[in-house]
Amino acid sequence: MIATPCTGVCSTAVGDDVCFGCGRSFAEVSNWLALDDAQRAAIQAQLSRRKVWLQMAMQTGGRLQSIRPAPRQATLVLTPSLLVTLGWPQQRQGRGYVPLLTHDGRSYLLPVYRDDWLHLFWDCLFDADCTPLN
Template sequence: MIATPCIGVCSTAVGDEVCFGCGRSFAEVSDWLALDDGQRAAVQAQLSRRKVWLQMAMQTGGRLLTIQPAERQATLALTPSLLVTLGWPQQRQGRGYVPFLTHDGRRYLLPVHRDDWLRLFWDCLFDADCAPQN
């Protein structure tokens, strides 16, 4: 039997490109049994960071449209016309950050470890007082 990260809450079955349950893309869910052990291990290794993106999607009311595993980025749709590119979640000195690129090309490093990260995210999107990524 091949191990799967599925937790029985598959949102790809209802049309989501990225499953809110396990964090795999529709293609990864569909092809899971055809992937070799190395490919499955590579997907498994990314899931904890992808779940940060899923939490961001849930908190913002958006949804993940795509995940580009090789580029380690995802597209977050806040509305059909407002798209944000999320970079690979990272830790710096034990604190979590997510780089993101706004719809108009500005780059930020969002401190998701802070309780007010959601307000900061919206501020950055709509040109409020937000410092660009260094």
């Protein structure tokens, strides 16, 4: 049996859709004991990349509203009317990127390895100069 990845900081207990402690969705936390080892292993394999999303949420002052495991996307809520779709964090030539789809349908590849990624994130949201997703 695969052990729970719980870190004891469960924010789903206070209403978050995605736990800031372990990176699992409310449904995954709630159903953990009912899942088989293959399902648990699949979730465990995604947690390190989900934590990139969680760090983005914390640094932007937003929260993750949902995780869609099949397309490997998450919804980042910045305000009730400002939602951003985060794609699966990836490495290119040893550097980390997160694809994002803005509220108005523009796609970008955010270089999260850069110290100024947060500034670039806001630039992408508000139509400043940003590198399009290829």
